[in-house]
Amino acid sequence: MQTLHVELAERRYPIHVGPGLLNQPEQLSRWIDAPALLLVTDSHVAEHYLAPVESALGPRLQGIRVLPPGEAQKSMKTLDSLFDSLAEAGIGRDGAIVALGGGVIGDLSGFAAACWQRGIAFYQLPTTLLAQVDSSVGGKTAINHTSGKNLIGAFHQPRAVIADSTVLSTLPEREYRAGLAEVVKYGFIADVDFLAWLEGRIPALNARDADTIAETVTRCCAIKARVVAEDETEQGRRAILNFGHTFGHAIEGACGYGEWLHGEAVAAGMAQALALSCRLERISQGDHERGLALLRQLHLPVTPPALDTRTWLEWMARDKKATREGLRLVLLRGLGRAELVTDVPTESLEAVLQASSP
Amino acid sequence: MQTLHVELAERRYPIHVGPGLLNQPEQLSRWIDAPALLLVTDSHVAEHYLAPVESALGPRLQGIRVLPPGEAQKSMKTLDSLFDSLAEAGIGRDGAIVALGGGVIGDLSGFAAACWQRGIAFYQLPTTLLAQVDSSVGGKTAINHTSGKNLIGAFHQPRAVIADSTVLSTLPEREYRAGLAEVVKYGFIADVDFLAWLEGRIPALNARDADTIAETVTRCCAIKARVVAEDETEQGRRAILNFGHTFGHAIEGACGYGEWLHGEAVAAGMAQALALSCRLERISQGDHERGLALLRQLHLPVTPPALDTRTWLEWMARDKKATREGLRLVLLRGLGRAELVTDVPTESLEAVLQASSP
Secondary structure, eight states: OEEEEEEOSSOEEEEEEETTGGGOHHHHHHHSOOSSEEEEEEHHHHHHHHHHHHHHHGGGEEEEEEEOSSGGGSSHHHHHHHHHHHHHTTOOTTOEEEEEESHHHHHHHHHHHHHBTTOOEEEEEEOSHHIIIIITSSOEEEEEETTEEEEEEEEOOOSEEEEEGGGGGGSOHHHHHHHHHHHHHHHHHHOHHHHHHHHTTHHHHHTTOHHHHHHHHHHHHHHHHHHHHHOTTOSSGGGGGGTTHHHHHHHHHHHOTTSSOHHHHHHHHHHHHHHHHHHTTSSOHHHHHHHHHHHHHTTOOOSOOOOOHHHHHHHHHHSTTOBTTBOOEEEESSTTOEEEESOOOHHHHHHHHHHHOO | OEEEEEEOSSOEEEEEEETTGGGOHHHHHHHSOOSSEEEEEEHHHIIIIIHHHHHHHGGGEEEEEEEOSSGGGSSHHHHHHHHHHHHHTTOOTTOEEEEEESHHHHHHHHHHHHHBTTOOEEEEEEOSHHIIIIITSSOEEEEEETTEEEEEEEEOOOSEEEEEGGGGGGSOHHHHHHHHHHHHHHHHHHOHHHHHHHHTTHHHHHTTOHHHHHHHHHHHHHHHHHHHHHOTTOSSGGGGGGTTHHHHHHHHHHHOTTSSOHHHHHHHHHHHHHHHHHHTTSSOHHHHHHHHHHHHHTTOOOSOOOOOHHHHHHHHHHSTTOBTTBOOEEEESSTTOEEEESOOOHHHHHHHHHHTOO
16 A cells, blocks of 8 residues: 655645555544545445445444436536535534545535535545546546536545555446546656556556556656646646647537546547647657557547537637637647647647548 | 735735725726626616626626525525526636625625636625625635525635725615624724724714725725734634624524625624623623624614524524534624634523523
């Protein structure tokens, strides 16, 4: 078991990573230290992991909410129902939410915790690879609006994250692969050595080797923690974490949320961002191909769905990174180094979109 | 015109106080500096003040929402509809909300701004005395939950506050008086000299003398800014601003939100808190009477509604200041000095409640 500390301006919190952590009641009970708790999870996760967590938390657990699985829960309606559950459970300012699940559960519960009584504590027990490497660090919480993904939310840091690498063995194949997209992203944007490390472990990654996964999660969290600590509320530097995401959000939105998994859309989005980086001569043709090869070897999509250019541009303009001055995109300047670019030439962007369109 | 600066850990913002500010289009346009704006107001306020503000903001104004007046708008439903308006107006991360109205408009709009894209700017143009002396400083935003007032919210500081003292002349009598309750509160909790200053200006305050009001608003904001700067997210010291509020929230909740104006409930709540402070020998009998006399001279209620003790205690226990350890109350230690007290003897509290019950 490894413990990584995320250092922020006002406080620090630990991320515990290792196999079988959800089955260690004494440690769980010590790490989750608030006196009154509401546990939020979904029915898939509950089936496998609710029992040990429930029993570890004992009488401090004042309520349990088991939601249907899926992105549709990131809604005002479900948020409102969580507030009802918090009130019914009598969760006051010293209480907390325990989020047991993937990104949907973490984003939704974290936002509920951010708003309830203007901010109570929450603990993340991420059960997907994506949530372990992405949502665990950074404090971004949100729900969706009909006009776009994650448009309603808050920055709210967890009090602790407990990432059990054993739980990833029961993850459906698509969800595991979707998580690998974000893993590869950290290599692209900030650490070419990590990219090479991944390239050397393709079989182990595809076989979900437990040690390889634990090491991967720890390295990704460390990279993300470094980027987030530099820019806690996303004024600048932190935006590089959105590499591939403006394209990806357009894919998710245009196809209807849930059709493409977030990580799948990000993989295809990163392929677009690599292509645009290459077209603008920010990375070499060789680096472009090296990037695509890694995504393909991990069985990730590199071809976006058939959307016309106007649809692409409309959805991309809705992205939170759009400003009055026009679209801002995260592009590479060589592998392992991402930058936020504000002066992307429209014709280059359109050429990349058209090359991928039907 | 005076400009006061609220200094916070991460940034500062100005509060402009003076007569006729809403009718100075050039200054308004300079102070409200975001490139895209959604204006939120209510129909009462719109009747008097929307036109000059709308014209001052010109084409940057991308949308206007005129809500029905009243506390009922601090709901998830109205919040959700504001998100729709923000999306329709195309307000991105560099856009902002302009909140033109009293506390309800400020609390609701500020919370919408806190959540939209995880936080956009907002400008407060408070049009009630209560909003000018209370909501302008501190960054507390919230909506209500069926189980209690302001249970869902965020700390989100305005980018600027523009308090036009002329607008208070059109305020209904009850609302003006309700604002005076919070004015008196600042004297009770933090500044006995200000209390004496108020006692010397009863006729001017009752006649809404413009200069007296402007000076009053400036002094109240300065006191509040000092308290908030010491404790931005209400971990301790800031709680003294809630003097009279635990009782007051119980009055508002038990009678149905809107029956008692917030300030009226706070006035009666402060009378209860003075009585309890006196019973616990924290203030003298003379100070108790001096406090009640000031409230009465400003025509504020000092007698709470007829509630039985059980009802009082149930509502007070729901207050955000309740913790697992029991009720915490803000009490005085002499006039001009408030403290958060965690060990209030139940029998003393019940005696005060019973003395005021039918």
